[in-house]
Amino acid sequence: MGKIIALANQKGGVGKTTSSINLAASLAVLDFKALLVDADPQANSTSGIGFDPRNIKNSIYECIINDIDPREAIQKTDTPNLDLLPAHIDLVGAEIEMINLANREYKMKAVLDSVRDDYDFIIIDCSPSLGLITINSLTAADSVIIPVQCEYFALEGLGKLLNTIKIVQTRLNTALQIEGILLTMYDVRLRLSNQVVDEVKTHFEDMVFETIIQRNTRLSEAPSFGVSVIMHDANSKGAVNYLNLAREIIRKNGLVKDEELANTQTA
Numbered sequence: 001m002g003k004i005i006a007l008a009n010q011k012g013g014v015g016k017t018t019s020s021i022n023l024a025a026s027l028a029v030l031d032f033k034a035l036l037v038d039a040d041p042q043a044n045s046t047s048g049i050g051f052d053p054r055n056i057k058n059s060i061y062e063c064i065i066n067d068i069d070p071r072e073a074i075q076k077t078d079t080p081n082l083d084l085l086p087a088h089i090d091l092v093g094a095e096i097e098m099i100n101l102a103n104r105e106y107k108m109k110a111v112l113d114s115v116r117d118d119y120d121f122i123i124i125d126c127s128p129s130l131g132l133i134t135i136n137s138l139t140a141a142d143s144v145i146i147p148v149q150c151e152y153f154a155l156e157g158l159g160k161l162l163n164t165i166k167i168v169q170t171r172l173n174t175a176l177q178i179e180g181i182l183l184t185m186y187d188v189r190l191r192l193s194n195q196v197v198d199e200v201k202t203h204f205e206d207m208v209f210e211t212i213i214q215r216n217t218r219l220s221e222a223p224s225f226g227v228s229v230i231m232h233d234a235n236s237k238g239a240v241n242y243l244n245l246a247r248e249i250i251r252k253n254g255l256v257k258d259e260e261l262a263n264t265q266t267a
Helices: 017-029 044-048 061-065 091-098 105-114 133-139 157-172 191-207 217-224 236-252 261-263
Strands: 003-007 035-038 082-085 121-126 143-149 177-188 208-214
Touching: 003 017, 003 133, 017 044, 017 121, 017 143, 017 177, 017 217, 017 236, 035 044, 035 091, 035 133, 044 217, 061 091, 061 105, 061 208, 061 217, 105 121, 105 133, 121 133, 121 177, 133 157, 133 208, 143 157, 143 191, 177 236, 191 208, 208 236, 217 236
Parallel strands: 003 121, 003 143, 035 082, 035 121, 143 177, 177 208
Antiparallel strands: none
């Protein structure tokens, strides 16, 4: 049974979509079958992995609202072992349409539970809000990764997100865990970046991933080519960072497939 991990933060511009795409791709490259779920109406994960949302016939929206079998919406990507459950702008209206539905907080869970045995990991790119679609994502997930940028106001709004997670844990998904806090957009040259790292680690200690995602030109370029950074430039710092993050998650979940993965860390 695959593990479902949601990436959530109601703040925009924290590297959530970038992390979703590249974590899923890195897990796939490491020989784990992965599904990337685009749960954001902006559909940036969909376009960032090489699909035009305007040409998508069936998406996560149709699965949630019209009970379409997700296998009819899932797309194969150019990365071996990586599939996509795409999004479309129609997802904007889903929250309104879901208001009167029975078990509305569990609609995405039903969709993903039907395919979770097909994958080792399912990665959900949540929208930058704490609305009903994000609540659905957290209810469907086994754990959540919280991207936090290494910039001023990094911790702003984090308390509200953690409170939302606690509510979901109490009322909707008692098994939900925090996989970890992921520091992104780190610039080793900036004193502020180092201060943010120290502050976050002081506040959250073991909840913070060892891997830190550094600012990287190749990482920024990759979405314009419709590929993950590892497909764009496997030797770039961004690709190395996300491969290390994937390895860290694999080890944390006891899913190491070979000695090399267990005992090595890409520099």
